[in-house]
Amino acid sequence: AQKITQTQPGMFVQEKEAVTLDCTYDTSDPSYGLFWYKQPSSGEMIFLIYQGSYDQQNATEGRYSLNFQKARKSANLVISASQLGDSAMYFCAMREGDTSYGKLTFGQGTILTVHP
Amino acid sequence: EPEVTQTPSHQVTQMGQEVILRCVPISNHLYFYWYRQILGQKVEFLVSFYNNEISEKSEIFDDQFSVERPDGSNFTLKIRSTKLEDSAMYFCASSETYTYGYTFGSGTRLTVV
Numbered sequence: 249a250q251k252i253t254q255t256q257p258g259m260f261v262q263e264k265e266a267v268t269l270d271c272t273y274d275t276s277d278p279s280y281g282l283f284w285y286k287q288p289s290s291g292e293m294i295f296l297i298y299q300g301s302y303d304q305q306n307a308t309e310g311r312y313s314l315n316f317q318k319a320r321k322s323a324n325l326v327i328s329a330s331q332l333g334d335s336a337m338y339f340c341a342m343r344e345g346d347t348s349y350g351k352l353t354f355g356q357g358t359i360l361t362v363h364p
Numbered sequence: 365e366p367e368v369t370q371t372p373s374h375q376v377t378q379m380g381q382e383v384i385l386r387c388v389p390i391s392n393h394l395y396f397y398w399y400r401q402i403l404g405q406k407v408e409f410l411v412s413f414y415n416n417e418i419s420e421k422s423e424i425f426d427d428q429f430s431v432e433r434p435d436g437s438n439f440t441l442k443i444r445s446t447k448l449e450d451s452a453m454y455f456c457a458s459s460e461t462y463t464y465g466y467t468f469g470s471g472t473r474l475t476v477v
Contacts, residue, residue, distance in 0.1 A: 283466075291453060293407070293468035339407060349395040349459050351420055352466065354407040 251275065252342050252355035260361050261330045268315070269325040269358045271340030279346035282323040284314065287337040287357070296338075299323055330362045366390040370456050370469035377446055377476055385441040385472045387456030396439045397457040397466070398431065400424065407455065413439065446476045 253272045261267040273282065284296040299307045299314045307314040315324040327334055337359050341352040369388040377383050389396050398410040411421040413431055428444045439458075443450055456469040 285468075290470075291473070292470045293455060293457075295465060295467070298465070341407075349412075349414075351397065351409040351412055351422075352399075352407075353409065356406045 250355075251353045252340050254340055254355035254358050256358045257356075258359045258361065260363060261327075263332060263362055263364050264329055266326060266328045267330055267360065269327070269338050269340075269360065271323045271325065271355060273321050273323060273340075273342050275321075275342065275344050277344040279344075281343045281348075282314070282316070283341040283343070283352065284312070284323075284325045285339045285341060285354075286334075287339060289336070293339075297325065327360075332362050332364060335360060335362045366467070368456055368458055368467050368469035370454075370472050372472060373470065374473045375475070377474070379448060379476055380445050383443050383446055383474065385443075385454050385456075385474070387439045387441075387469055388437050389439055389456065389458030390460075390467055391437070393458035393460050393467070395419075395459045396431075396433070397459075398441045399455040399457065399468075401453045401455065401471075402449075403452070410441070410454075443474075446474075448476050450474060451476045 251274050280301045282299045286294040297307050297309045297312045297314050299316045306316050311328045313326045337357045339357045340355040343350050371386045396413040399407050401407045409422050411425045412419045430442045432440050453471045453473050455471045457466045459466045
């Protein structure tokens with residue numbers, strides 16, 4: 249079974265609008281961390297936001313917020329006020345266990361295109 | 365801001381040849397990783413390294429792969445006899461003990477011909 253599922257291969261959004269990128273995960277470990285990374289066409293992996301399984305509040309980083317619904321095992325990324333520079337591939341990833349290190353398991357990614 | 369540096373950015377090699385991909389992790393990080401991304405696909409974990417030994421490896425990381433930290437700064441991935449299907453972007457990453465962040469390098473695009 250897939251540990252991280254991103255069901256949207258591609259998403260389109262108008263500049264300045266908000267967009268939600270979906271991510272569901274599967275783990276039996278009560279302790280885990282959820283990450284979102286952005287991969288522009290240049291190829292590098294850019295860390296966006298992190299949510300710990302025990303965090304009570306949804307994580308926010310500037311225009312990025314993570315809609316964490318633990319019971320549904322979902323960790324959707326919300327980008328507010330989209331910009332042309334947000335066009336990229338977005339990956340959801342999970343680290344299992346209660347350490348702050350260990351392997352990341354990635355989803356298949358969602359290509360976001362921002363239209364002017 | 366500290367960076368993970370990978371060299372070369374692009375390498376072309378003939379099938380059957382050995383390649384070494386190099387990484388300089390962030391200096392105070394203790395955990396090092398290699399990931400692979402075949403073009404257009406998801407990022408896959410290869411191996412993690414801590415305290416001069418492999419701490420975890422995936423089923424992809426078979427006997428043709430090896431990792432080494434030859435000195436205090438470099439972290440290398442060696443592929444002994446490259447195959448066409450080894451063509452991919454290879455990312456190095458590092459992390460510290462007490463924070464949740466992983467810093468990725470810019471990647472080495474390996475093309476096996």
